[in-house]
Amino acid sequence: MLTISNLSVTFTQYDQGLRRKQLTVITDLDLTVQPGEVVAVVGASGSGKSLLAHAILGILPDNAQVSGTMEFHGERLTPKRCKALRGKDIALIPQSIGYLDPLMTVGRQVQRVGQLNGLSAPAARRLRDRTFTRYDLPPTASRHYPFQLSGGMARRVLVSTAVMTQAHLLIADEPTPGLHPDVVTETLNHLRELAQEGRGVILITHDIEAALQVADRVAVFYAGTTVEIADVQDFAGGNLRHPYTQALWRSLPQNDFVPVPGNQPSPENLPRGCLYGDRCSWVTEACREARPPSQFIRQGWVRCIHAER
Amino acid sequence: MLNGEGLWFRYGAKLPWVVRDRTLSIAPGEVIGLMAPSGHGKTTLGKLLAGYLTPTQGQITLDDQLLPSQGYCPVQLVFQNPELSVNPRWRIDQILREGYVPRPHYLKALGIHPGWMTRYPHELSGGELQRVAIARILNPNTRYLIADEMTAMLDANTQALIWQVVLDFARDHNMGLMVISHDKSLLGQLCQGQVIPC
Amino acid sequence: MTTPVFVALPIQRLHSNRRQRTFWGITLCVLFLLVIILSPWVMGDAGLSPVLPQRNQPPSLAHAFGTDWIGRDMLSRSLHGMSLSLRIGLLAATMSALIGTGLGLAAGTLGGWVDAVITWIIDVFFSLPHLVLLILIAFAVGGGTTGVIIAVAFTHWTSLARVIRAETLQVNSSDYVKLSHRFGRSPLWIASHHMVPHIIPQLLVGLILLFPHAILHEAALSFIGIGLSPHIPAIGIILAESMRHLSTGYWWLGVMPGVLLLLSVKAFDWLGENVRALLDPKTSQG
């Protein structure tokens, strides 16, 4: 349904003097999403996860240049098409209640989403009420303002905004930061449900445990690129292909809890070769020469020339 | 031994109690977990133990003495958001050196790049800044550390990196550690079963 | 978590050479203001004496601001007046800044009833129209140059005091100050290392932005006749005089000195903006 290949996003900034600074925050990124599946996008902060969401929705700031292709339902996503699709065919589930207008009742905001999708006001209201019932939100919740909602209710309202649309693709951007484990599980289950209805879901998170709990496939981001796209089973099954993914898996508290030393390269000066090269134990001369291409190995995509071993 | 006995706390005479009758203690070299959902006074309890707040009732003692009000406090606290715990107008090296000059060994282990030294806090990411915030309390005078959701906003790799360094330090210096978190597996890994529900 | 790159992109960054432009802006403003302040000493009294054959001439190359009804050169008169107004304004604004800083710091650090009283005094000051308060004070202390200086000094400190108080409170209650205390730093050390770097920029910018207000109000008081004596060529008085000659069509008597006043005020505004940009770590870097 959604196919992204070789996506790069570069910001142009002017530094001291007339020197132009290029910040490449996304490099050669690939991602596909099928109807009915949850794809988790996992990576450290600064790896370009949120920007990916903004790029798909076409809401990047003006000084960003995008290259590569994004296709949605087989057709290219041009800025014009992005504008026509966003909120209707592609919907965002934001990370916190701060993404709702603090001065408007929750009910009106959710209803507005329906109206933006072409429903009449009464129809949008009926759909909203049905959606609220579905998510166990009391009828009075419509009249509440965002600041009056509890953490769990807020989460359900945010999911409701996406359900009001007929969107085939949902992008959940860090939907569970710092929440109570029960609320995290509940929210993830909602996302799973939406996928079962035939929608594609992109779950963007830094929390790999949450990702493994709900996703079908996991795309691992590093320094603005997808180093690996693996099935969820590959993690526990020891079938991981990229050294970074393996390191990430090992660093989980329930596993070895062992980190790899070093830092993600800064977008100001990315290395010429593999972006993970300076932290990798498998690194060879060939890795430093050129960026590794994306390969299909053992039923998964990986950007590592040593992944076969 | 860091002791908190019969601790009660509220933010104002008419406000509800945030901490009610808590008693807990940490021995040198011990790692204790404190697990609870938000809104259960975990953060307040952490602030009480580190001397940021004074309990309304009860007292905190360190080896049977009250916490010193002057000089370096042997109980230190690391917050969830490093942005608030550094002066936005200071450069990184100044921030690192405020309490003590950190050992190059720890800076290296935490992956603190020498190139960061001349930058300002807003030029580092949250994960990078948190490592700076931790490096500055890795000081032999720190005998107890309260880590309040210290790595909740960080990715798994950075989380493991930070804890590895902190645990090494705790072992080498016989430092007591209280980990406040809602992450079960993290507490399981760090505290070997010593988890107190809050 | 949003990528920092995304949020750290203010539109201004797109303009090239920001830091250099800031420096140029500051230099230019300071030079312009210095030239005006020092001009009476450079020019002497040339152009101030009546030259009757050259009465009522519109602006020309010889007299850029024209001449008045007794043939005095309006440029010389305006510069003398502006210089005087600037000096009075600077003096009054500095006094005001001292009061504001003192009270703001006292309120922010001492807290308790001191804070309550100072905040209340500020509220009382804010509940009187500025100009009415100015007139009342200037009148009560007997008018004249002293009256203007005292009136301006005692009515402009409030907003700076508010800013300094808020900044002090904010820094004082910040986590990094509490942490510094736990690191064993003395209150004096914290004050000089944590507070001062925050207060000084606020103070400097606050002081500079006080000047234009002080100068405008000095001119306003002189204009309505409560300020300086009519024999002193202050800019407000020159403008008030021009009122009598407006209906005769001698527009330059009112327009040109006003332009000079406007430019001086804008120079201070611009200076303040540039100094603010220079002192803020978020903009001073790139």
Added chain:
Amino acid sequence: MSILTFTIQKLLRLGLLLLAVAIFTFVLLSFSPIDPVRAYIGADMLQISPEQRQLIAERWGLDQPLILRFGDWLGQLLQGNLGTSMVYNQPVGEVIATRFWVSLQMLAIAWLLSGILGLGLGILAGALAGSWTDRIIRLYAYTLASSPTFWVALLLLITFSVSLKVTPICCAAPPGVLAADVTIWQHLHHLLLPSITLSIIGIANITLHTRQKLIDVLHSDYILFAHAQGESLWGVIRYHGFRNLILPALTLQFASLSELFGGSVLVEQVFAYPGLGEATVQAALRSDIPLLVGIVFFSALFVYSGNTLADLAYPIVDPRIRIGGSQS
């Protein structure tokens, strides 16, 4: 909080405020070098013997200690006796009432105009931030913000009254026409330029604040989300921007009453418009202490009422204050 407690609280604060103003004014005038007797008698001072002076001083209680005089004075104030204006030879209350009525129309027109235009220009500039429209509006607002009020009034007078001759050059009515004979048209004609001058000056501040606030709102997370839902720029402004903008704008609008009042003093001076502002200048220039004190009190009341109205508007617009307030 109920309306009753709100009202009582506000009235108490007002009482306290007026008391503070009273003490401040009294102390200021007691220690001032101005001799009230001399100020009262004015040019006739030479014809008055020291004995007569002494009598006047005694009648005014000037020989009493400070605190007693203050008590006396405050007592008179509380009875609503503001004294007699020496310049206009009328009770101060009456002078203020008639003069304020003349100023009020000018203030009201200026207040509404500057509010509506300022909000409109601010929204336009904020929505199109960085564009040429924005730059022009900003240049205009910044220039006006640092222009001396009386000079702007002078310029407009030169342009419209002297050169173009479309507006009268002074006063509230044509000279020589009896107050009863002034037509509404003549009245408006004289009101026009002073009101526009005042509103032009008020616009700058409101425009710049509205613009900045709208830019802040447009950079917020909820606007990002609204865009992601497919809302257009003008849809965002209509459904979210305006709502979040109106509260600071209202506060500013009511707070601007203080500036407006000050501005009217200068504008009335330039246009020789016989309002309260002009009376203020006359009171100060001719040492009419009772009138000056009366005006100080009145202006404090005026500004306070404006701020209270803003406080009342808050809970109507912002549910966080309305509902949050009633819960705690």
